[in-house]
Amino acid sequence: MPTKKVIKKVNKKNKRHVQQVNNVHRRKRKRRRIKKSVLIGFIAIVVAICAIIFVPRTIQNNKLKDLGYDSQTIKAIREQKLQKEIIDNQYYSDYLAQEILNDNLKEEYLDLYSVRTIETPLEEKDFLLYHRLLDKGYSRQQANNLFKQLKFYEITPLLVFDYQVLESTYIKDCLDHRDTNSETHFELTNDYYTEYENTIAVDDPTSSAMLVNKTYYLSSDYVPTNITELSVVYAAANVSLAQEAADAFIAWVDAGMDLGIRFYAASAYRPYSHQEELYNDYIASMGQEQADALSARPGFSEHQTGLTVDLASVNSNGISEYKDTNEYTWTSTNCQDYGWILRYPEGKTQITGYDFESWHYRYVGVEIAQAVVASNLTYDEYYCLYLKPWNDQSLAYSTNTNQTTTETTAPTTQDA
Numbered sequence: 001m002p003t004k005k006v007i008k009k010v011n012k013k014n015k016r017h018v019q020q021v022n023n024v025h026r027r028k029r030k031r032r033r034i035k036k037s038v039l040i041g042f043i044a045i046v047v048a049i050c051a052i053i054f055v056p057r058t059i060q061n062n063k064l065k066d067l068g069y070d071s072q073t074i075k076a077i078r079e080q081k082l083q084k085e086i087i088d089n090q091y092y093s094d095y096l097a098q099e100i101l102n103d104n105l106k107e108e109y110l111d112l113y114s115v116r117t118i119e120t121p122l123e124e125k126d127f128l129l130y131h132r133l134l135d136k137g138y139s140r141q142q143a144n145n146l147f148k149q150l151k152f153y154e155i156t157p158l159l160v161f162d163y164q165v166l167e168s169t170y171i172k173d174c175l176d177h178r179d180t181n182s183e184t185h186f187e188l189t190n191d192y193y194t195e196y197e198n199t200i201a202v203d204d205p206t207s208s209a210m211l212v213n214k215t216y217y218l219s220s221d222y223v224p225t226n227i228t229e230l231s232v233v234y235a236a237a238n239v240s241l242a243q244e245a246a247d248a249f250i251a252w253v254d255a256g257m258d259l260g261i262r263f264y265a266a267s268a269y270r271p272y273s274h275q276e277e278l279y280n281d282y283i284a285s286m287g288q289e290q291a292d293a294l295s296a297r298p299g300f301s302e303h304q305t306g307l308t309v310d311l312a313s314v315n316s317n318g319i320s321e322y323k324d325t326n327e328y329t330w331t332s333t334n335c336q337d338y339g340w341i342l343r344y345p346e347g348k349t350q351i352t353g354y355d356f357e358s359w360h361y362r363y364v365g366v367e368i369a370q371a372v373v374a375s376n377l378t379y380d381e382y383y384c385l386y387l388k389p390w391n392d393q394s395l396a397y398s399t400n401t402n403q404t405t406t407e408t409t410a411p412t413t414q415d416a
């Protein structure tokens with residue numbers, strides 16, 4: 001029989017053992033608790049990272065959806081990294097969506113795409129025109145407003161007109177004349193062109209593409225270098241043209257003659273001093289307002305270029321009846337193939353500053369003449385769109401060489 005002392009010893013030993021076991025368990029539990037909290041922490045971090053990535057993405061997607069984009073287009077927007085700009089500026093149009101989806105977008109013009117529709121797509125010439133407006137001083141907002149509401153032929157006159165602070169007034173005037181205006185007839189209620197104001201010296205008087213109008217002028221001492229007198233077979237007495245224009249004119253008259261079309265140059269090169277006399281005579285007899293309506297001021301007459309002719313039919317009495325002749329019908333439709341354009345066409349008086357002159361033709365070279373006719377623009381507009389030097393070179397539009405549109409692309413040389 002164990003003694004009491006022995007029992008006590010054994011109990012003590014057992015107790016120690018139990019305590020040891022308990023300690024081990026406690027340590028294990030503690031370790032497990034640590035493991036568990038590390039796991040929870042890890043999951044929390046993953047969830048947070050996912051939230052940081054996906055929540056804004058979902059919000060963005062919803063915003064794009066609200067603007068009108070479908071999920072396929074939203075995917076394309078993300079691929080092209082346009083989401084921020086589109087959301088910040090609230091850009092949407094069916095046309096913009098279509099071009100994003102087709103990956104056919106010039107990204108720097110999202111604002112312009114957003115004001116057009118699938119029915120009014122943008123062409124290369126629109127981007128050029130857009131840049132010309134900016135170069136003239138219009139803000140992007142004004143330009144967008146114009147492109148939103150107007151057609152190409154309604155905007156191009158603005159390149160010739162004075163800068164319009166309130167483009168909305170101009171837009172309204174255009175919309176009011178939608179029924180009667182077209183590419184070949186343009187008339188508005190208000191005047192937007194202050195003639196002989198903000199005048200500019202001709203950019204390059206050696207170029208046969210130079211523009212002379214009621215803004216662009218030649219200096220009083222400008223004389224074309226190679227003036228040549230036309231033979232009386234082709235012209236009235238003492239009529240001269242610059243050599244290049246004279247050669248083109250002779251070819252034109254000869255081609256007409258082969259078809260029984262007989263016309264000649266009633267007038268052509270006019271020196272500054274001659275124009276001055278003419279203009280002063282008009283002022284003396286009818287006052288300045290009337291004189292300005294009938295005659296160019298000296299320096300502002302195209303006749304000083306040596307590149308201009310007034311035609312007359314051999315069978316009619318001078319230039320005034322010219323529009324009623326077969327000669328007019330033929331010259332007005334074929335002039336471009338010989339390098340000439342009808343400079344003051346019917347229905348474009350507000351742009352050219354001149355009434356329709358059936359007899360007045362200008363030499364610009366075959367390449368440009370054909371492009372002008374194809375464009376349906378007056379030469380004033382054509383020059384300001386395609387040929388004019390940029391006021392601010394940083395605003396110049398550089399055409400994309402991948403573009404396939406050639407019909408309205410300007411010739412690469414100015415002195416064809």
Ligand SMILES: [Zn+2]
Nearest residue numbers: 303309310360
């Ligand atoms: Zn003339």
